[in-house]
Amino acid sequence: MIPTNAFQYLQSLEEINLSLSRVENIETAAFLGLLKVKVIQLDGNKISKISRGSFNGLFNLKTLNLSNNIIQEIEDDSFHGSSAIQYLDVSYNKLTTIPEKLLEPLTMLTMLNISNNLLQSLQGNLCYNFINLQFIMLNNNQLSEVDPCLHLLKVIELSLSNNLLKNLSQSLLPKNVQKLWIAHNNIEELDEDLFANTHSLSILDISGNVLNFIPQNIFEACISLKFLDISENIISIFDPIPFIAYEIY
Template sequence: MTRVIFLCLVVPWLATVSGSSLDQNTQLILGRVPARHRPGYYLESRKTKRELPAHREHGVLDDQPAVGPIAGRNGSDLPTCLMCVCLTGSVYCEEVSPDMTSVPTLPKETAYLYARYNRINKITAKNFADILTLKRIDLTGNIISEVEDGAFSKLPLLEELTLAENRLVKLPMLPAKLTVFNANYNLLKTKGVKATAFKKLTRLVNLFLADNQLEAVPQLPESLRTVHLQNNNITEISTDTFCKGNNTYYLRPSLNEVRLDGNPVVLSKYPNSFTCLKALPIGRYH
């Protein structure tokens, strides 16, 4: 009888202890399983990725990749700092794929824009209307054939503007503080360049208009140091082109490089046209 009572008390106790030990061991084993293998983790992970922003301000990408494919979309439809490289004050949009066909919306603090070798075909007055911090714009190697007046002239800090290797037939109004202007390799003719387009730019230092279709030398500001007009259709010059024909004492010491090579004009026919210069223009003399 005593043995029966002993078994009735001990056996349930052993069963309870064993169950408790098993639960503890099970918990220890589950504790070693990586979180991604636990039930419910996959759904939580997907939710977290959906809530992450595709990109941060100023174009610094998150560690997580952007969700959703971008292939087949037009470059102009994408967020600017997703298709370009945005650093503090600078935006680099060079050879963007898919094709960039217009100037993207720029961060407000942009000072330097490099949008070279894309398929931009027109510059509108709205493209830079709100970006008054711009100091340099480089649009080399696009297919720009039209620039609306006011697109650049209302930028108070703009100093360097490059429109080389495009399809311009007419120059827009230029900002007063410009120091460098480059429109090499376009389709510019004299009728597409206003007589005072450069004359009023009193800070302009370097002017590049090579490889166009200009028939005459435009009016040049006193501040110029370098002017490139090679490979145009210039046929003649006058005593007022570089100097002042009515003032034999007039000098232009700052203008030290004039290129007229590749034009049909024979410079030796105009010996009195260079008396104010430190060096003779580079070009054809016979």
């Protein structure tokens, strides 16, 4: 357990590493007063819940690593007062849901990793002014649909592999995306205009789905595409036109 005011006499701390320390609980205001802390590593512990106020007052915190715990719940306002966070990693936990306004204070967020959890939905969690958010990892969850606000973001790397997605629409993809992983879902077909606005897309992995056809003009706007993986699908008739016409190789 990390008790309240655990570091009250260490006001000069800039980084705290408590990885692999068997921590099970973080009390409210455990890090209160640490105005210089920029990095907190809590990965590889046995934390099951993040309560309100756990990270209050960490105005300069840039990196928070909570990966590889057994977190099942993160309460609303857990990150209140930590708006400077740029890198948030809660991967490899047991989260089934994210409170709708949990991420709202994190306006400086650059990287968000929620991969390898049990999430079924992210509805509304990305509908905020994340002007700096560039990397989102949502792979290895149970998502059956994409957050409707995703296309508003300036994300350049997006991982949605190993979920339960059945379809994607052009209106859901971020226009600035450069690397997109949607492998090992249940996608049966791709809309012809799916990549109409993704001119910067350079890496695309749609392997391990149930595609049986690639629309003829689907890659017309993908002028930057360098790597394409469509392996492990059920494409019975291979039409080379979508690839030859736009020099994808």
